[in-house]
Amino acid sequence: MSNVSLVLNGRSVSAEVEDRTLLVHFIRENQGLTGTHVGCDTSQCGACVVHVDGKAVKSCSMLAVQASGSEVVTIEGLSDGADLHPVQAAFREHHGLQCGFCTPGMIMAATDMIRRHPEGLDEKTVRAELEGNICRCTGYHNIVKAILAASEAMAKGGKGAAKAA
Amino acid sequence: MYQVNYHRASSVEEAAKLASQGDARLLSGGMTLIPAMKTRLAAPSDVVDIARIEALKGVKVSGNTVTIGAATTHHDVAGNAELKSAVPAVADLASHIGDPHVRHRGTIGGSVANNDPAADYPAALLALGATVVTNRREISADDFFMGLFETALEDGEIVTSIRFEKPEKAAYQKFPNPASRYAMTGVFVAKSKDGVRVAVTGAGDNGVFRASEIEAALTKDFSAAAVEGVSVSADGLMSDIHASAEYRANLVKVMAKRAVAKAG
Ligand SMILES: Cc1cc2nc3c(=O)[nH]c(=O)nc-3n(C[C@H](O)[C@H](O)[C@H](O)COP(=O)(O)OP(=O)(O)OC[C@H]3O[C@@H](n4cnc5c(N)ncnc54)[C@H](O)[C@@H]3O)c2cc1C
Ligand code: FES
Ligand code: FES
Numbered sequence: 338m339s340n341v342s343l344v345l346n347g348r349s350v351s352a353e354v355e356d357r358t359l360l361v362h363f364i365r366e367n368q369g370l371t372g373t374h375v376g377c378d379t380s381q382c383g384a385c386v387v388h389v390d391g392k393a394v395k396s397c398s399m400l401a402v403q404a405s406g407s408e409v410v411t412i413e414g415l416s417d418g419a420d421l422h423p424v425q426a427a428f429r430e431h432h433g434l435q436c437g438f439c440t441p442g443m444i445m446a447a448t449d450m451i452r453r454h455p456e457g458l459d460e461k462t463v464r465a466e467l468e469g470n471i472c473r474c475t476g477y478h479n480i481v482k483a484i485l486a487a488s489e490a491m492a493k494g495g496k497g498a499a500k501a502a
Numbered sequence: 503m504y505q506v507n508y509h510r511a512s513s514v515e516e517a518a519k520l521a522s523q524g525d526a527r528l529l530s531g532g533m534t535l536i537p538a539m540k541t542r543l544a545a546p547s548d549v550v551d552i553a554r555i556e557a558l559k560g561v562k563v564s565g566n567t568v569t570i571g572a573a574t575t576h577h578d579v580a581g582n583a584e585l586k587s588a589v590p591a592v593a594d595l596a597s598h599i600g601d602p603h604v605r606h607r608g609t610i611g612g613s614v615a616n617n618d619p620a621a622d623y624p625a626a627l628l629a630l631g632a633t634v635v636t637n638r639r640e641i642s643a644d645d646f647f648m649g650l651f652e653t654a655l656e657d658g659e660i661v662t663s664i665r666f667e668k669p670e671k672a673a674y675q676k677f678p679n680p681a682s683r684y685a686m687t688g689v690f691v692a693k694s695k696d697g698v699r700v701a702v703t704g705a706g707d708n709g710v711f712r713a714s715e716i717e718a719a720l721t722k723d724f725s726a727a728a729v730e731g732v733s734v735s736a737d738g739l740m741s742d743i744h745a746s747a748e749y750r751a752n753l754v755k756v757m758a759k760r761a762v763a764k765a766g
Contacts, residue, residue, distance in 0.1 A: 356508040380537045392606040398536045402508045469601025
């Protein structure tokens with residue numbers, strides 16, 4: 338057993354867990370935040386993407402104890418109360434989801450992508466950057482549209498722009 | 503995943519000590535080891551996390567010499583401004599490994615130590631004539647890669663950095679597997695004052711190798727047209743569900759031509 342202490346969506350949490358506990362299981366089962374999904378469990382699909390110290394990672398491919406001492410943000414940490422994050426709002430506006438299973442990972446990947454491209458995004462870049470996120474429903478078209486729209490809205494200094502930085 | 507004991511090392515010396523116990527394995531980015539532990543292909547008694555050792559991180563370009571710390575992530579290699587201007591081919595290679603999330607965790611040391619026959623970095627190291635620096639010695643890339651997932655590393659030996667000289671020209675081109683992005687065939691071409699070296703990954707049935715016929719042709723004439731005249735044999739190339747040996751032989755040539763054109 339090891340002690341895992343980290344900041345989860347701005348809140349300090351601490352727990353004793355088995356060393357083999359994956360970060361995604363720590364988040365879902367130990368902390369009860371079930372927005373982060375397990376799609377493939379083989380490091381391919383990206384449904385489990387969260388941010389660790391500001392970078393998007395696959396939480397199914399990392400031990401919880403590796404993240405001890407870090408800051409972790411999950412899909413639950415994006416919105417400001419009832420106000421959706423601009424990327425969440427854009428997914429709703431542009432129908433960027435159908436069943437919604439991939440959506441938390443898509444949105445965490447998208448906010449990371451927008452942060453890494455302050456110069457703005459184009460369709461080709463968005464599609465290439467979505468390499469690690471699989472969606473079985475949408476055909477990606479509206480996901481790409483939503484990300485491009487969110488990136489533009491945030492560049493214009495729309496609300497929540499600072500949050501994703 | 504089986505039970506495992508996790509240790510976080512704060513120095514290379516501490517990591518070496520911790521790694522000498524039981525059936526311990528080093529854990530860097532974990533992008534290969536954790537998935538392997540989940541499927542029980544790997545079942546170490548202990549893992550020693552080296553990802554937070556500062557001395558193992560960062561890219562340094564001094565004069566013509568480039569040194570990359572073993573625990574430097576693919577993301578940090580891809581984005582390093584000095585490297586992008588000194589040897590853009592290596593930064594470009596790193597930017598095409600897997601996906602952004604994998605690049606945020608995976609490291610050059612882990613990739614080199616793992617020596618997956620379809621991994622990208624081994625081609626760069628072999629073509630650049632790089633040196634693998636460990637906590638015990640220095641090993642030239644020519645001696646380091648010894649076959650499928652085999653390297654010259656001894657038990658408990660830790661890769662600390664990768665070092666190479668800036669070439670005159672270099673480029674890498676891969677035909678990525680559409681699902682995994684690993685190289686179905688990748689070719690790294692490097693021209694320096696000592697000649698031209700061409701290394702191929704993803705194609706050989708014994709891992710990364712040098713394409714000597716293409717090297718000879720490019721030494722005489724460094725142009726894509728020179729590669730056209732070379733015939734690449736399918737002997738010793740991999741056949742699997744993704745591609746036949748003959749298909750890969752053709753890819754070696756096509757990727758070599760594209761790499762030469764890109765190197766300019
Ligand atoms: C979805 C996905 C796609 C990928 N696509 C690609 C791709 O396109 N191209 C590509 O090249 N790779 C690809 N990879 C592999 C990725 O690059 C890995 O990061 C890399 O192969 C291993 O690096 P790591 O730091 O994660 O090592 P780990 O998984 O931590 O370790 C791998 C092995 O190396 C050993 N090791 C680690 N560091 C050291 C060290 N410093 N000294 C000695 N031994 C050490 C470990 O004990 C272990 O045996 C992909 C991985 C995933 C999950
Ligand atoms: S569940 Fe992590 S990548 Fe699919
Ligand atoms: S919306 Fe169903 S998997 Fe993407």
